[in-house]
Amino acid sequence: MTIRQPTHTPYDGSSKLFTIGLKPLELERWIEVDEFLLPHLAEKRRLYAEIPEKVFVEEHGTRDAQQEVLDLLSAYLPAKYPESHRAAGSTVEVIGLEGAVDEPPSGLREAPLFRASLLVQEDLILMRRGGNGWRLAAGSLCFPSSWSLLEKFGKPLQEIHAPVPGFGPGTRPADLINRMFDGLQGQAVERFNWSIQADDALNHPLYSAQRIDRATNRPTRFADGDINAHAFIRVERQTLRKLPVSRDILFTIRIHLDPLSVLARHADRIALAASFAEQLNALDQAQLDYKGLTADRDRLVGYLAQMAKGA
Template structure:
């Protein structure tokens, strides 16, 4: 039986191209599910094959990385005793492989990343604002860690319609980062991709080329068979010692066809379709949905009518 989606922000509760931050209880900071070991195995594969692509760090960030690892090691055995246990070297995931080899593997953020399904990004305040100072990004949602490394928020978000330098959302995000104290916050983002690949990068050059040609994601036209909903659960938490901000990204991948089995599909499917229909051309191009939006809306409307 197909499992139901864990999160459905496309129901209108988390609209695309909005900030949408909400308070988050620290007890709910990290998510663990039955995909933990496959996610960690995929991280191990990526670390072995392309460590310089999925991990970056500035000099002077190791103490903050250690702070992240310490927070996770304190939280995980208490919150998830069935999957995480204390060991002589700290905390381990039951049934997971050991840490990778290489100099990069000595980074505490790498060790931290292999305890959780989330990707982990460290943001540090500088003269130009908050910049990406270190990160483990094994499951990018159409962006490149190397392209964003060292850049401030306004440049990181430059390709996002309505969020470029000088826009009100860009200013609001910087203020929110500045104002973040002991509380944690979360937001959701979502997109649609062809296939179920967790590692889903896309550089700015590739994004521009895709927008220019606007190719379909689904070569045979069968979106219902090949489309996967990619939900990002994002959290922000200020580290108490370093003052850096930890940005976590947890990916959930669900077949679009799974919505047909959802008990709330009669309201969920048309709400999803309405979200897609509300996107303008720049937003559709950014999400890579220009050629497929109408096709996807049709599939969702069929689900709703069959309920």
């Protein structure tokens, strides 16, 4: 993986974990494209070929809304990113993937959301309003952060968020999220989520298996305690945008992966490491369990504390 400065650092205190944290988003900044576009799209194509039923779902009657997403992206991408996307008839193609042949299972090629998903690094989720609130009606989720598209398909928001501490059915955050979805109009919003994982895998449907550290004889994700070699910061940039015709909501999720060690070379490394450690220390037991950090939180905090001291 190419080592570079992080694109986003929400662990600086600007986006606290287990908060809603929605902020206005200018549509000009809706989709992100970087130097990993082609390898990320190649990974999507591999997943579509190997496990299509796990990374794409759709309800009957969502194709018009899916087409709306494809149309929006076809207009947006060549204008915003002419160096990576160009118009091709009524749609758009990714420069460098011209003539690439995709052979998804029968029926998937005709799904506009499938075609849209192979234009961007983001995962694309369609939420539709029904009697039980906003439900997951269609989606391309190639890069999940420890959740399953099949398990969430067709479920309303309050059930989707049931495993999240403090966000389950009947909680104030669950009610607020539903009201925010209802109130979303022409504007877009964004939020960030972040976690730590023990590899650089984009497709991360489950927490990394824990191993026994030989030095401490305790379970850990990080073999032999080598956090510097194995820990990656997983940042999710999420956006919400209500589609103008269908009135469905498009939820996008863009994954950024950075080695934890990259913070040591950041100009603001002391402040970033201190904030990161402080937020990890603030997580309660249920939150640690949900993030899969129960066994490793203290070790991570110690590593970051040393960095914050300039060590």
